[in-house]
Amino acid sequence: QSVLTQPPSVSGAPGQRVTISCTGSSSNIGAGYDVHWYQQVPGSAPKLLTYGPSNRPSGVPERFSVSKSDTSASLAITGLQAEDEADYFCQSYDSSLSASMFGGGTKLTVL
Amino acid sequence: QVQLVESGGGVVQPGGSLRLSCVASGFSFRGYGMHWVRQAPGKGLEWVAVIWYDGNNEYYADSVKGRLTISRDNSKNTLYLEMNSLTAEDTAIYYCARAQAGQDSTGYLDYWGQGTLVTVSS
Numbered sequence: 321q322s323v324l325t326q327p328p329s330v331s332g333a334p335g336q337r338v339t340i341s342c343t344g345s346s347s348n349i350g351a352g353y354d355v356h357w358y359q360q361v362p363g364s365a366p367k368l369l370t371y372g373p374s375n376r377p378s379g380v381p382e383r384f385s386v387s388k389s390d391t392s393a394s395l396a397i398t399g400l401q402a403e404d405e406a407d408y409f410c411q412s413y414d415s416s417l418s419a420s421m422f423g424g425g426t427k428l429t430v431l
Numbered sequence: 432q433v434q435l436v437e438s439g440g441g442v443v444q445p446g447g448s449l450r451l452s453c454v455a456s457g458f459s460f461r462g463y464g465m466h467w468v469r470q471a472p473g474k475g476l477e478w479v480a481v482i483w484y485d486g487n488n489e490y491y492a493d494s495v496k497g498r499l500t501i502s503r504d505n506s507k508n509t510l511y512l513e514m515n516s517l518t519a520e521d522t523a524i525y526y527c528a529r530a531q532a533g534q535d536s537t538g539y540l541d542y543w544g545q546g547t548l549v550t551v552s553s
Contacts, residue, residue, distance in 0.1 A: 358540075365543040366528075367543070368543075411540070419490065420536065421478060424475045425475035
């Protein structure tokens with residue numbers, strides 16, 4: 321079981337907005353460590369989607385945004401598109417484990 | 432452009448050993464920390480280990496401590512993962528990934544290789 325908890329799946333119709341949560345604890349997100357998000361299309365390697373409080377690598381659309389509060393973080397995707405269908409993973413650092421951690425992943429289905 | 436190419440995966444018997452390699456190009460390898468991350472079939476991502484830019488600091492997930500060893504050769508732009516005492520639970524795609532900085536174990540992984548599959552089976 322992951323230290324960072326994500327819902328197994330979310331879904332939405334094209335054009336809609338969906339959010340994916342990432343719940344941690346006082347030794348990771350709550351301790352102030354940044355949360356980063358990755359997108360993995362089936363059969364491909366993960367790709368960095370967002371990093372830190374509000375950053376996106378070059379080429380990632382503004383439709384992807386993040387927020388963080390206390391011991392949790394969220395990824396929001398607006399204007400959902402078919403190409404957004406993928407698995408999404410959050411990542412942070414846990415001071416009690418002295419290790420980087422990934423959430424269990426969330427499968428996004430575009431209806 | 433940044434490229435990471437893993438190799439060395441294959442089928443190995445339980446209790447066996449394997450060494451994975453990751454050749455980097457398109458950036459100054461000696462300036463960045465490097466990670467190994469694995470993904471069991473149909474499962475999520477599991478962070479395995481990180482090594483700092485100069486190879487002087489290594490950190491591991493509890494699940495692999497004492498069995499897997501990360502190392503690097505900056506003269507060859509190559510990252511390694513030595514795997515010993517393998518069990519079925521080590522079956523996964525192993526990805527190498529670049530850390531955001533040289534000596535930061537807490538940051539993000541900005542470039543990933545395509546992975547190499549390790550199957551532990553008799």
